[in-house]
Every structure is written in structure tokens, then in C-alpha cells.
Amino acid sequence: MTTGQLLTFSGVVVLGAMSPGPDFAVVVRRSALAGRTDAGTTVESGWWAAFRDGLLCNALNPKAAVFFVALLPQFLPADAGLVPMLALSAIAVAITVGWFLTVANLVAAARRAFSRPATRRLVDGLSGALLIGLGVRLVFTSAR
Template identity: 65%
Template sequence: MTSGQLLTFSGVVVLGAMSPGPDFAVVVRRSALAGRVHGMATAVGVAAGVLAWVVAAATGVAAAVAVTPVAFTIIKLVGAGYLVYLGVNALRSAWRHGSSVPSDPDNGSTVESGLWAAFRDGLLCNALNPKAAVFFVALLPQFLPADAGLVSMLALSAIAVAITVGWFLTVANLVAAARRAFSRPATRRLVDGVSGALLIGLGVRLVFTSAR
């Protein structure tokens, strides 16, 4: 691969990472309501999901998912269900805990439920999104020839992961820097309500997504 191809690939991945979607919504909510570290853990989870899809695309697994209606539909429905689950929990938090900062993981809120939960949310939001499979299946063949070796695959994987984690770590830190504004109960309730509605809407939209 030439440096021009690497730059082009990087540019496309940057645009994909910056596109508004469930990954962005989850990172922003975690960063705003749980803090910088939780937001960064979610960002790393998203990057791990991207790594999984890049490797799957390079090895042909993602292509099989994209062209197999049953596999695509199963991943799509599971992913949509998970987004709706996150959205409903956010709305419950807005309704029940808008006047206080949740600290007990058993009190019905998922905001302060630990770094593993933050990482898991980012990972599953990306890994259960078949649109990511379609994206990388369409993208990688333009940069990886049929006889591409392990080094080329690892190089593109590393670039995709580095760009993704860099972007979402930036988002997490920027949102967390303004966290003082989110300490107000009304603002926290607004963030929960808006992010919950957005996640549910994205989940419903995912249900009607096709591989083409």
C-alpha cells in the first residue's frame, strides 16, 4: 500500500467514526453523567468493536454476515434490542433519578455501574451493528488485494482502531470537561431523556436497515 492509499483509508475511517450514531450517543452519555474515565472506557469498547469488524472483514467473516440474510437479521435484531435496552434504562434514569446523582448500581440506573459496563456498552453497540460489517466489507477490498498478507491487514486494523479510539477519547474528554454543567439534576435528566430517546430511535431504525 502507498502512503496515498493509507491517507485515503484513514480519511474514510475518520468520516465514519465522526458520523452521529449509537457509539457517539453512548460515549457522550457516559462521559456526561459518569465522568471522563467511564467515557474513555466506553470509547475503548467502541474501538474494540471496530477491531473485531475490521478483522472480520479482512478474513471474509463480515462479508458472509453482510450477504447472509439470516445472520445479518439476527445481528441486526440483537443490536437493535440492545440499543432499545440502553435507551429504556436512560429514560428510567431520567424519570426516577433526575433529582439525584445515582451511585448504587442496583438502584435502576446504569450510569455508575463500573468501568466494565462502560466498556461493554461501547463494545456491544459497535459489534452488534451490522452496518459496521457492510461499511468495512465495502471499504477494505479497495485497499487490500486478494493476496494481501498479514502485515497489510494488521496495518489497516491498527489505523482503524487508532482513529476510532482517538476520536471517541477526544469526545469523552471534551464532554467530561463540561461535566460541572451536567451536575444539575435538571440537566442530568435532560441528558438521560435525550440520549434515551435517541438510542431507542436508533434501535428502531436499525430494525429496518438492509444490507444493501
């Protein structure tokens, strides 16, 4: 494989990992409820429980299976053996893990920020003003 092919493959995997789906929801839920430590929540704690949830979510997600079954042959020669396929799979796993670690850390940081009363009041105020503005616009918009 050429460097260009590896970069293209990596770019496609990044876009696939970033597309919202059940795995994204699992990571966001865990991070929002428990942060990075899982301490003192109702969420089952530990890295093993988080890994198991993510693995089951992807293993049972037909979108993920179809995505990789359709993607891998595009970047492998017809006579490719097991090693190139495993190499591309390892690259895909590394990219996906990196993406979800980033998401988990961002959501955990946002969780800490939103737990402050001043931040909550600001977000509530901005959300309320936005909803009122949309309502006023709707009232004064004529039907065509």
C-alpha cells in the same frame, strides 16, 4: 500501500468514526451521566464496563460491519494476506479510540460547565430567547 493510500484510508475511517450512530450515543451518555470517573452515579462504573458497552454496541451494529467489509478491500491488493488487513484494522481501531476519547473528554468537560448554576441560567435564557424568536417569526410568516 503508499502513504497516500494510508492517508486516504485514515480520512475515510475518521469520517466513519465521526458519523453519529449508536456508538456515539453510548459514549455521550456515559460521559454526560458519569463524567470521566464514573464515581457515584447510577451508571455501572469502571473502564471495563465502558469498554464492554462500546464493544457490544459496535459488534451488534450492522452499519459498522458493512462499513468495514466494504472499506477494507478498497485499500488491499487482491493477494493481500492477514498482516496488511490486521494493520489497516489496527489503524481503524486507533483512530476510532482517539475520536471517542476526544468526544468523552469534551462531553465530560461540558458536563462540569453545565453543572454550574450561572451557566445553566445563561443556557436556559439563550434557549428561551431563541424559542420565543422562532415562535414570533412563525406567527408573522405567511403561508405561500
